[in-house]
Each structure stands twice: as structure tokens, then as C-alpha cells.
Amino acid sequence: MPQGEQVKNGKAFEFSLAYQYYSFLISKGKNVKLVEDSALNVARGFYNSFSNEKKEEFDLAARQTIDTMLKIEPGLQAQKTDSDTLFISLQNDAEGAVGDVRDVVFRRITPTWEIGFSAKNNNDAVKHSRLSRILDFGKEWLDCPCSKQYWDDIQPIFSFLREHEGKTFNSLGEQKVTKVYVPLLTAFRDELKRIYESNEEIPEKLIRYLIGNYAFYKIIKDDSHNLVIVKAFNINNELNKNANGVRSQYKIPVINLPSRIVEFDFKVGAEDNTLDMILDGGWEISFRIHNASSSIEQSLKFDIRLLGNPPILFTQHLFR
Secondary structure (H helix, E strand, O other): OOHHHHHHHHHHHHHHHHHHHHHHHHHOOOOEEEOOOHHHHHHHHHHHOOOHHHHHHHHHHHHHOHHHHHHHOHHHOOOOOOOOOEEEEEOOOHHHHOOOOOOEEEEEOOOOEEEEEEEEEOOOEEEOOEEEOOOOHHHHHHOOOOOHHHHHHHHHHHHHHHHOOOOEHHHHOOHHHHHHHHHHHHHHHHHHHHHHHOOOOHHHHHHHHHHOOOOEEEEEEEHHHOEEEEEEEOOOOOOOOOEOOEOOOOOOOOOOOOOOEEEEEEOOOOOOOEEEEEEHHHOEEEEEEEOOOOEOOOEEEEEEEEEEOOOOOEEEEEEO
């Protein structure tokens, strides 16, 4: 799916989640406020651009999660007083840049209670970070600046791309792999290993960069398997709280962050454009590099996915 369509579908699903929860809780007589702001208006616009049949697909997927979430998050409907209000809001894209991957946030003011959803429509990528001749991924991701060796290693790669500006990536033929993908991924892998050698906190910092600083539920609408998947990233024990005297019906395990990189190398059979990282605790990360544009430009984009997570991570498959 083209990136523009991916964004459109993703925003529509965010709106559907917010609105379906709002509608359901209102129907149960709860005090709920859907926060009307620019983020909601943008998502509503995308949602309304779809056919009624497509909108119902989003709505059905959103509604399927409600029963599960009410059982594990009593704060969604446990009001303390008649004036206690649940606020439902959508995050703007800038929040993701500061370590908050949540798209839909549910919040009570008094007493304080909050959870969030990361909504995924047929896409389970956690980040789409870039590499370029000036972007310092070490500093940006891990607060550990890249070494001179890294900058020296990538200089010939971006000089090669600069020489071919105005052409398409496909016009490079095999050189796209041999002169760009492989040497860039090699430089990235070697630099990450160097940073890790002098900083034992890198595995934890890397996961925190990828999944953010806030505990959240990932809601994945997976049309190819006709299901919705709910995953609970309860890292700081911030999810699954009792609320206003009401207990959760199911205990969500707290998951641990990794402390060690076990293996980090090119993925076998991935056309030399993907690195796999295996960490302790069940974590596994895939880094696939690609040209985001058909035209040659001075940066390349990662499609970063979590292939593995701790086995105790709460996961529920809801078939449609």
C-alpha cells in the first residue's frame, strides 16, 4: 500500500477507535467527552473519505476490542462521581517524535488515570526512521553520538548517491544493493555494536526508542487474517490498574526490557536489505532499509518491526 494510503487508512482507524468507544460508553450512560481538536478533525476527514462499507470495516474492528478492554481496564467505565468524565483524544504526529507512540488516549482527571492505544491498520511497523549523511542516529535514538568511523564509512555511500541525483533508484540496478544498501547497513550495524560495547544500557534504550516512553496497548487490524490483535506493552506497570474501587478481571503481566544483544547481522534470504537483531528476553527487531522515493535522494528509510517480544506479553486474537 502506498505511504499516502497507509496514512489515510491509519488515521481513519484511529478515529473509528475513538468514536466507537465514545459511542459505546455514552450508550451505557457514562460521562464521556470526545476532545474536538485538529488531530480529531484530520482523522475524521480521512474516515469520512471512505465508502460506508469501508467505514464499517474500521468500526467493526474497533468494536471487537471493546469487551476485552473493559475487562482489563476498568477505568474506561468506572466513574467516581456523576461529574467524573472520561476524555478521549487523538494525539498529533509530533507526540511520536518525543517518545509517545500512542494514537488514542483515554484520560480521567480526578482521580488521575490514563491509558493509550497505538492503532495499526494492516501494518505492524514500530518506526520509520531514516539514515542520511547528516542524521546522527546514535544521538537521536540512544543519546550516544556516532563515531568518526561511522561518518567516514557512510561518506562514500552518499557521495555515490549525490553523483546520481536526478535518476531513479531502480536505474542503479544491482548497485542499489552493492553500493548503497549493503554498505549502509554494514556501517549502521558496526556502529551500533561499537556504541553497545561502551554502553551496556543500549538494548533497553533501543527498545524504549522504538516503543516509546509510555505503556500502551497496540491494536492491529489485520485484514489478511480477518482478525484484530490486542497486545499490552505494560513496561512500567502503568496499565491494568484498578480504578475507583473497581478491579480488573484479568491481570496483565509486566514485561521486562532487554539487557543484552545476542546476535545482530544480515537476515538470510532478505535480498541484502534487512538486518535482524536478537536480544535476550524474547525481543527480536527487524531493520529493513529501502528508498522511500523512486527518485534518488540523500536519505534512506527504515521499516523497523518487532519480530519477537517477551513470551509473557499479553496478546489476544479477535477473529472477525
